[in-house]
Amino acid sequence: MQRGILLSVSLLAGAYLLTGCKMTQAEPQPARLTNMSPTIKAELQQAIIELIGGEPLKLADNAFVNSHQLFIEQAILRDPQGRPIMGRHNQPAILLELQQADNQCLLSHPASGRTVQLSNSSCQQAAAEQ
Numbered sequence: 001m002q003r004g005i006l007l008s009v010s011l012l013a014g015a016y017l018l019t020g021c022k023m024t025q026a027e028p029q030p031a032r033l034t035n036m037s038p039t040i041k042a043e044l045q046q047a048i049i050e051l052i053g054g055e056p057l058k059l060a061d062n063a064f065v066n067s068h069q070l071f072i073e074q075a076i077l078r079d080p081q082g083r084p085i086m087g088r089h090n091q092p093a094i095l096l097e098l099q100q101a102d103n104q105c106l107l108s109h110p111a112s113g114r115t116v117q118l119s120n121s122s123c124q125q126a127a128a129e130q
Helices: 002-023 038-052
Strands: 029-033 069-072 094-101 104-109 114-118 123-125
Touching: 038 094, 038 104, 038 114, 094 123
Parallel strands: none
Antiparallel strands: 029 094, 029 123, 069 094, 094 104, 104 114
16 A cells, blocks of 8 residues: 555656656747848847837847847937937947747847847847857
C-alpha cells in the first residue's frame, strides 16, 4: 500500500514538472529584422506609438536590420528662423529593442518594461555585438 502511494506521488510530481517545463516561455533574445517593407515599417511605427506615445516617426529603411537597438531623440522645438526655442535640451534618448522569443518578434521599451508583439515582422536572433 505504501509503495502504491509513493508511486502515485512520484508520477504526479513528474507530470507536474513536465507541465511546468512546457508552460515556461523562452527568455527574449536580441534580434534583427530579416527584411524591411512598407508594411513592416508601418507596424513598427504603430508599435512605437503604443510603447512611448506621440506621433508616427520617420524610420530609416534599415531600422532594426543592422542592430537590435534603436535610439530615438526627442525633437528640439525651433522658432520660424530655425533657432532652438529653449536652447539645448538634456532629455535622454529613448531606447527601443527588437527581441525574439518563441519565434515571435517583439518590440521592447526597457525603461517601462513594456513589450509589443509584431505579427507582420520576421526576425532572427542577433549575433553578439562587439
